[in-house]
Amino acid sequence: MRKLILTILSFVIILSAQAQIPVKVIQSDTILKRLTTAPLTDTVAVPVIEQSLLFGQSLLYKLRLDSIQQTVPLDYNEYVQSYIDIYTKRKSMYGDMLGLSSYYFPIFEKALKSYNIPPEIKYLSIVESSLNPHAVSRVGATGLWQFMFGTAKAYGLTMDNFVDERKDPIQASYAAAAYFRDAYEELGDWLLAIAAYNCGKGNVNRAIDKAGSRNFWDIRKFLPKETSNYVPAFIAAVYVMKYAKTHQITVKPNSFAFKTDTVLVRNFVALNDVAFAINHKEETLIALNPSYKKKIVNGTDVSPKRIVIPKPELQFYEQLFEVLNRDIETDREIILASTDDVRDLRKKLQPKKQTATSGIVVHKVMPGQSLTAIANKYGVEVQDLKVWNELKASTIIPGQKLKIYRDTIPAKLTPKTKASFANYKVKQGDTLSSIAEKFDGITVASLKAANGLKSAKITEGMVLKVM
Numbered sequence: 001m002r003k004l005i006l007t008i009l010s011f012v013i014i015l016s017a018q019a020q021i022p023v024k025v026i027q028s029d030t031i032l033k034r035l036t037t038a039p040l041t042d043t044v045a046v047p048v049i050e051q052s053l054l055f056g057q058s059l060l061y062k063l064r065l066d067s068i069q070q071t072v073p074l075d076y077n078e079y080v081q082s083y084i085d086i087y088t089k090r091k092s093m094y095g096d097m098l099g100l101s102s103y104y105f106p107i108f109e110k111a112l113k114s115y116n117i118p119p120e121i122k123y124l125s126i127v128e129s130s131l132n133p134h135a136v137s138r139v140g141a142t143g144l145w146q147f148m149f150g151t152a153k154a155y156g157l158t159m160d161n162f163v164d165e166r167k168d169p170i171q172a173s174y175a176a177a178a179y180f181r182d183a184y185e186e187l188g189d190w191l192l193a194i195a196a197y198n199c200g201k202g203n204v205n206r207a208i209d210k211a212g213s214r215n216f217w218d219i220r221k222f223l224p225k226e227t228s229n230y231v232p233a234f235i236a237a238v239y240v241m242k243y244a245k246t247h248q249i250t251v252k253p254n255s256f257a258f259k260t261d262t263v264l265v266r267n268f269v270a271l272n273d274v275a276f277a278i279n280h281k282e283e284t285l286i287a288l289n290p291s292y293k294k295k296i297v298n299g300t301d302v303s304p305k306r307i308v309i310p311k312p313e314l315q316f317y318e319q320l321f322e323v324l325n326r327d328i329e330t331d332r333e334i335i336l337a338s339t340d341d342v343r344d345l346r347k348k349l350q351p352k353k354q355t356a357t358s359g360i361v362v363h364k365v366m367p368g369q370s371l372t373a374i375a376n377k378y379g380v381e382v383q384d385l386k387v388w389n390e391l392k393a394s395t396i397i398p399g400q401k402l403k404i405y406r407d408t409i410p411a412k413l414t415p416k417t418k419a420s421f422a423n424y425k426v427k428q429g430d431t432l433s434s435i436a437e438k439f440d441g442i443t444v445a446s447l448k449a450a451n452g453l454k455s456a457k458i459t460e461g462m463v464l465k466v467m
Contacts, residue, residue: 065235068242071118072190074235075217083229083236088247093130094240099252100131101241104144104169111173115181118190124197126237127230133167133290140339142166145176149339154436155179156443159337162298163305168291170306182432182444182456191216191231199227202429259311260288265299267327269307277320278312285309296330338381361409365400374402378409426462439466 061084062076087094108122128146129135136142140149143166147157155175157165165171176197183193183201195216196204207222208214220228240247271285272295286295288308299305312320363374371394375382385391389402396402424435432444432453444456450465458464 061239064243065239068238070120072120072194074238075191076235077217077232079229079232080235080239083233084239087236087240088249091247091249094244095250095252097126097131098241098244098249099254102254103256104131107169108173111170111177112180114174115177117177117180117184120238121177121180121190121194123238123241124194124234126241127233133169143172144169145172147172147175149337150437151179151433154433154442154444156445161333161335161337162294162296163291164293164337165291168289171291178444179433185455186431186457187214189214189216192219194231194234195223195227198230199224200434201431202434203227205429255287260308261311263307263309263324264304265297265307265324266301266304267299267325268330268332269297269299269324269326270328271295271297271307273323273328274307274309274320277323278309278316280310294330296328298332298334361404361406363402363404365396365398365402369396369398370394371396378404380404380409422466424464424466426458426460426464428460430458430460432456432458435464435466442466 058076058081061081065074065076065080068074104125105122108125109119112119112121125131125144128141129144131144133144135144135146137146141147142149142152142164145166147155147166149159152159152166152172152175155178157168157171157175159165165175179197180193183196184190186201187193187196187204192204192208192214203224204219207219210222211219213219216231220231240249244251271289271292272282274297275282275285282295285307286292288310289297292298297305297307309320361378363378365374371382371385371391374396375385382394385402385404386394388405422439424438426435432447436442436444436447447453447464447466448456
């Protein structure tokens, strides 16, 4: 029997050695174009293919995963193998990502290290967005790390008419690292933290209670279907990125094969002007700075903005300095974005169909108030106010009464300009991020600071101060 096992192990090692086939790097100019064009459509969850595996094959893959495992468990089973089989067939796609990873992964690693998060978490971005900062899911998750609108706000990301920081590789990576710190503090297991990133910490905690276990593979059947597939897909993605050559996956060239500088901008600057000043294409600046919606960096003295540029040659310094210190003529009004979470948008439509039972708040217009100010006060849209009150124009007068459907109003009604606080009693399933999402202008960090919390752990019945 021992001789048989040694023979099989020898066969496995020979297979592994023979699989290391050298490959040539092919040229491609499509990656930069992909990063500056329309977002990817959402990828439908791949169905799990259950199949029996030959002993030699399963042992080979298990040994490979064991060889690359660091902190996050890279368990091997038929679910992981199913995704390995699928991903190793996507040779062009993984070739693109291998090329892009040389630019993005150092950014991710720096952010993860700052929160003491295992570096292998960076591979989640492969499953989330295929390293496309403009990726948008069918429910509105956006960017390299696929943040939903509410979670992004809870972790301090800004979404307005100029920027969507979910698409900013640096800002979004630090927000993702903060989320993983909180998830691990609460759940105590990296696979559970990864699952929570997909479906929320509340869903994972409920699955733990149902299964009576804190092992991902035990609670898997109690999780949403997408999440049950998400963790094995992550493990498979780590494997394919590490063993790409073994599966004849060719690394495509990185479109950012140049040194970059980071500059803080205190003016409104057009990316096109910056590109012209340093003798680069506008598409390059847009790809390096994907969060700027209008291709304008909206920096001010109070809130300077970061811009990443190819390291300029000495002869371009003077004209670059001139561009960065000259304001362009443009509308400077900052308008905070409303949610793009498809689930929230559906809920917003429901009260219009159930006006008889939804309840109405009547607002009396005060001198100097505008529709925009009233909409911001109640957390609704100007267009909704006009529809509900049959207004053909935006003109309103003092004393006029406007109706707002109660079910559309967020939990916190106080204007942001007023310094006040509320008490919130923690309910079963609540997390700091889910609580922060209920209130305008509140983040996980501000909740921690207001309540003197050193970690993200909260318990049912705890009363939190929301400021």
